[in-house]
Amino acid sequence: xxxxxxxxxxxxxxxxxxxxxxxxxxxxxxxxxxxxxxxxxxxxxxxxxxxxxxxxxxxxxxxxxxxxxxxxxxxxxxxxxxxxxxxxxxxxxxxxxxxxxxxxxxxxxxxxxxxxxxxxxxxxxxxxxxxxxxxxxxx
Amino acid sequence: xxxxxxxxxxxxxxxxxxxxxxxxxxxxxxxxxxxxxxxxxxxxxxxxxxxxxxxxxxxxxxxxxxxxxxxxxxxxxxxxxxxxxxxxxxxxxxxxxxxxxxxxxxxxxxxxxxxxxxxxxxxxxxxxxxxxxxxxxxxxxxxxxxxxxxxxxxxxxxxxxxxxxxxxxxxxxxxxxxxxxxxxxxxxxxxxxxxxxxxxxxxxxxxxxxxxxxxxxxxxxxxxxxxxxxxxxxxxxxxxxxxxxxxxxxxxxxxxxxxxxxxxxxxxxxxxxxxxxxxxxxxxxxxxxxxxxxxxx
Numbered sequence: 167x168x169x170x171x172x173x174x175x176x177x178x179x180x181x182x183x184x185x186x187x188x189x190x191x192x193x194x195x196x197x198x199x200x201x202x203x204x205x206x207x208x209x210x211x212x213x214x215x216x217x218x219x220x221x222x223x224x225x226x227x228x229x230x231x232x233x234x235x236x237x238x239x240x241x242x243x244x245x246x247x248x249x250x251x252x253x254x255x256x257x258x259x260x261x262x263x264x265x266x267x268x269x270x271x272x273x274x275x276x277x278x279x280x281x282x283x284x285x286x287x288x289x290x291x292x293x294x295x296x297x298x299x300x301x302x303x304x305x
Numbered sequence: 306x307x308x309x310x311x312x313x314x315x316x317x318x319x320x321x322x323x324x325x326x327x328x329x330x331x332x333x334x335x336x337x338x339x340x341x342x343x344x345x346x347x348x349x350x351x352x353x354x355x356x357x358x359x360x361x362x363x364x365x366x367x368x369x370x371x372x373x374x375x376x377x378x379x380x381x382x383x384x385x386x387x388x389x390x391x392x393x394x395x396x397x398x399x400x401x402x403x404x405x406x407x408x409x410x411x412x413x414x415x416x417x418x419x420x421x422x423x424x425x426x427x428x429x430x431x432x433x434x435x436x437x438x439x440x441x442x443x444x445x446x447x448x449x450x451x452x453x454x455x456x457x458x459x460x461x462x463x464x465x466x467x468x469x470x471x472x473x474x475x476x477x478x479x480x481x482x483x484x485x486x487x488x489x490x491x492x493x494x495x496x497x498x499x500x501x502x503x504x505x506x507x508x509x510x511x512x513x514x515x516x517x518x519x520x521x522x523x524x525x526x527x528x529x530x531x532x533x534x535x536x537x538x539x540x541x542x543x544x545x546x547x548x549x550x551x552x553x554x555x556x557x558x559x560x561x562x563x564x565x566x567x568x569x570x571x572x573x574x575x576x577x578x579x580x581x582x583x584x585x586x587x588x589x590x591x592x593x594x595x596x597x598x599x600x601x602x
Binding site: 223227229230231232233234235236253262264265266267268272275304 | 539547548597
């Protein structure tokens with residue numbers, strides 16, 4: 167996989183079958199959050215996020231604010247799907263989350279990080295809020 | 306070059322609603338009602354236009370700035386004077402210009418991709434200076450000192466309405482569809498659209514949609530943020546760009562001014578650039594700008 171592959175969970179690397187399953191689910195949008203939001207997420211983000219506000223989808227380079235693909239922050243917290251209802255709920259947790267896409271399909275970008283550990287912590291936090299969040303690597 | 310006032314023509318074109326602005330707020334309040342327009346016409350008919358030298362002088366330039374007259378255009382230079390009806394200035398991409406009003410009463414700063422044209426430069430018998438400018442697109446910021454002559458006025462017309470001032474600092478944006486955002490920093494601006502006016506006190510703003518009355522004044526935002534909701538490749542070589550900016554702002558993406566919905570939302574589908582990046586510039590009515598690099602994942 168050229169410049170896009172799951173890092174979440176080394177399971178992907180260790181167990182090709184798991185990768186195939188995730189990829190297939192992603193492609194057909196059958197993951198839990200792709201269509202409807204779990205009831206638990208309706209009260210999303212009652213808990214404080216980890217990392218003391220360092221979740222971000224933008225960086226400042228001089229006078230320019232960079233949005234979208236941030237090569238220096240390659241670990242991306244992603245929520246598969248593109249449903250507007252999910253995006254609205256996710257934005258209660260991460261205000262600048264947005265819809266984007268990869269070869270495996272559309273997803274909601276919920277944060278970019280320089281370290282896998284930070285990304286994983288945020289993904290876990292979002293999962294605790296009801297989102298099917300995982301970490302992908304996009305150098 | 307002498308300039309002949311054309312107030313009668315302006316009367317015919319813009320009608321009593323704008324005339325009422327020329328009389329000042331106290332007169333309007335004192336008179337009110339349906340008799341105002343007729344009274345205004347009588348008063349103005351008694352005020353004979355006079356010949357007088359009037360101009361806007363180019364004080365500074367950056368980038369590509371054209372001096373326009375009718376359908377012709379030529380590069381502008383510092384020191385050029387715009388003196389006749391129909392003459393104007395057009396700024397290009399990443400360009401700007403500053404014009405000084407004669408008598409140093411004020412300055413007009415034009416941001417990039419802005420068209421300004423003179424509609425009227427004249428004087429009243431009482432010594433008042435009438436300046437009527439038209440901005441077809443872009444962003445301008447005006448800064449004037451308080452007018453000492455009550456007949457002096459400076460009006461800026463856009464496709465959506467008119468902003469009238471009496472000594473102030475304010476700015477405006479003109480969208481491709483004519484929608485006009487006006488924000489006041491100092492002094493008072495009267496914004497008129499569809500025959501209705503609102504008064505903008507310092508730190509207030511309004512939006513005029515062509516054919517509609519100005520929105521009620523609201524506290525100034527001067528917000529340059531860009532709320533991105535979607536940035537993704539669709540159909541192989543197209544990019545879906547969805548987001549929102551303050552509806553009073555101008556959004557330019559790769560040198561093209563984009564038409565916003567009334568809420569400030571935009572939904573675009575653009576060819577995927579070779580470098581997978583768009584440059585977006587958000588400009589407020591007061592001229593504040595923020596540059597964004599939108600890098601397509």
